[in-house]
Amino acid sequence: MDNKILILGAGYAGMMAATGLDRISEPFTLINKKPYHYFTTLLHEAAGGRGEPMDYTVPISSLLKKSGSSLVLDEVTAIDRANNVVRGKDAEYSYDWLVIGLGWIPEYFGIPGMAENSMVLTNIETARHLRDHIEAQFQQYLEDKDEQHLRIVIGGAGLTGIELVGELTDWLPELCVKYGIERERVDLQNVEAMPNILPQVSENLREVAARTLTERGAWLRTNTKLVKVDAGVVHLEGGETIEAGTIVWTGGVRANPLLTEAGFTVDRRGRAKVNEYLQSVDDPQVFIGGDSAWFEENGKPLPPTAQIASQMGKLIADNVSSAAHGQALKPFHASLKGTLASLGREVGVGNVGNVSVKGIVAGLAKEATKVKYLWDLGGLRLTVDKTTEVVHR
Numbered sequence: 001m002d003n004k005i006l007i008l009g010a011g012y013a014g015m016m017a018a019t020g021l022d023r024i025s026e027p028f029t030l031i032n033k034k035p036y037h038y039f040t041t042l043l044h045e046a047a048g049g050r051g052e053p054m055d056y057t058v059p060i061s062s063l064l065k066k067s068g069s070s071l072v073l074d075e076v077t078a079i080d081r082a083n084n085v086v087r088g089k090d091a092e093y094s095y096d097w098l099v100i101g102l103g104w105i106p107e108y109f110g111i112p113g114m115a116e117n118s119m120v121l122t123n124i125e126t127a128r129h130l131r132d133h134i135e136a137q138f139q140q141y142l143e144d145k146d147e148q149h150l151r152i153v154i155g156g157a158g159l160t161g162i163e164l165v166g167e168l169t170d171w172l173p174e175l176c177v178k179y180g181i182e183r184e185r186v187d188l189q190n191v192e193a194m195p196n197i198l199p200q201v202s203e204n205l206r207e208v209a210a211r212t213l214t215e216r217g218a219w220l221r222t223n224t225k226l227v228k229v230d231a232g233v234v235h236l237e238g239g240e241t242i243e244a245g246t247i248v249w250t251g252g253v254r255a256n257p258l259l260t261e262a263g264f265t266v267d268r269r270g271r272a273k274v275n276e277y278l279q280s281v282d283d284p285q286v287f288i289g290g291d292s293a294w295f296e297e298n299g300k301p302l303p304p305t306a307q308i309a310s311q312m313g314k315l316i317a318d319n320v321s322s323a324a325h326g327q328a329l330k331p332f333h334a335s336l337k338g339t340l341a342s343l344g345r346e347v348g349v350g351n352v353g354n355v356s357v358k359g360i361v362a363g364l365a366k367e368a369t370k371v372k373y374l375w376d377l378g379g380l381r382l383t384v385d386k387t388t389e390v391v392h393r
Ligand SMILES: Cc1cc2nc3c(=O)[nH]c(=O)nc-3n(C[C@H](O)[C@H](O)[C@H](O)COP(=O)(O)OP(=O)(O)OC[C@H]3O[C@@H](n4cnc5c(N)ncnc54)[C@H](O)[C@@H]3O)c2cc1C
Pocket: 008, 009, 010, 011, 012, 013, 014, 031, 032, 033, 034, 037, 038, 040, 041, 042, 043, 044, 074, 075, 076, 077, 101, 102, 103, 104, 121, 122, 159, 160, 163, 256, 289, 290, 291, 292, 304, 305, 306, 307, 308, 309, 340
């Protein structure tokens, strides 16, 4: 049986599929834009000056130990299912079995001007750009004393938005000291259309999170709808405008558009429907994981999280290998271990299983999840290497 396996994307799903296949010595080709895997769940740390952006990456080649597999650096531009071919900017790649882990892009919900005039936190480059931009705004303020440079508006109060706010509440005071600017002059606003922040955690923890961030100088504006963005200006429903030197959008995600373009059956977020084995319902030669996959459990689609993407990637490694050798496939069952949100460098809130945690305990639990992921990805060696750089900053 033919078994040329192609993996697209080295994120949480793609990397777990690759390392899983590597462990069982099943050869594959992995196509990714960059030579490194990055920790998307920690991008707010890189954007908030906690560590150097490249500290949040691992060279992909260091994670693939067996020979027979290859990493190709290319950007996928199309998936041609009729001919079993993936097209990239540099070349075309044929496959017998395809694994798609191409992740997500920002969802702007059609808000006029948002895509053009806001920054996002999607990869290492955007995290570095945001960090450098905020610092450049402080420098600019020293030159022209325009308070707009010191105003930061973050749209969206989900995990990404709130973790970014938390990180900035630690970093902005440091920038104030560095540039000799009073902290009171810096205006950090989070704007959210829904009545609550952090819908993933229980109500009492949302209150703890809101109190913590407010005490640290952030202004959390719930029930506040962002309706338009111009260069440097956010427009709210009701007519209020906010002039801000930094505008960030974290309000939603949708699947990589290549899936819709390839004609897969997709949901309203562009995720391609998969069966219980994580195979495309349109094409049994294609397995899809992570934020690109539309998988329903108990009648509800699973949320787009790294936790689930990693679990999917692990199972896809086994299933694509079994499929290639004509063996039985295993069904996917998500194991939801909870949600933890950091609120800066030391504290957080969240649920671990059925237990609610907050403050330093939640901060430590969040650190533990980072170690667990490193262990799953690269075993002891990667865990030891990276914990010194990332975890203990
Ligand atoms: C700041 C932040 C904090 C988060 N915190 C958490 C958290 O605490 N817990 C949690 O579970 N989830 C969290 N998430 C969500 C989580 O990061 C995503 O659900 C996860 O990254 C999805 O994994 P994935 O493998 O589907 O895609 P990704 O990790 O996005 O990987 C996709 C890969 O595909 C590559 N790629 C994309 N397009 C192409 C192309 N055309 N050609 C070649 N390669 C391409 C990308 O470079 C990338 O390597 C957070 C997200 C953010 C932004």
